[in-house]
Amino acid sequence: MKLQPDRFDVQAISGYGPGWVSxxxxxIGHSVILGSRGERVDWHLASFEDLTPAHFARLAELAPEVVIFGSGDRIRFPRPAWLRPLVDRGIGLETMDTAAACRTYNILAQEGRHVAAALLLQQDG
Known part of the structure; x- marks a missing residue:
């Protein structure tokens, strides 16, 4: 799906599909963290089963207001204990499938929110 941002002064997701975002x-064809202030971090993660507490600690280091976690092609929730670094910093987390996460990230970023999208991009095969 192709997306067109209303504002061009924030990093926006311009398109997405199975295994990629643009x-x-x-x-981009690998899991990635995108921030509304221009952050772009490779998120070394090939599948939901590869998630560890360190993945969420990395998100907390970026200190956004909210993290939009795109869990792949369906909604899957991380273990609550892994979210402690976010909770300790007062950072909200919303979990949704990756396509919905892309759309939600763009809306919040275009509203001027400091948001990070943590996008799990699984490769077929």
Missing amino acids: VGTER
Whole structure:
């Protein structure tokens, strides 16, 4: 799906599909963290089963207001104990499938919120 941002002064997701997202004209084919203030961090994660507490500690280091966690092609929730670094910093977390996370991230970023999208992009095969 192709997306068009209303504001061009924030990093926006311009498209997404199975196993990829794009930011502007750049196509990203691996799990990634995108922030509304221009943060872009490879999120070393190939599947939901690979998640560890360290993945959420990394998100807390970015100190956004809220994290939108795209859990893949369906909604899957991380273990509550793994979210402690976010809770300790007062950072909210919303979990949804990755496609919905892309759309939600764009809306919040375009509203001027400091948001991070943690997107699990699984590869077929």
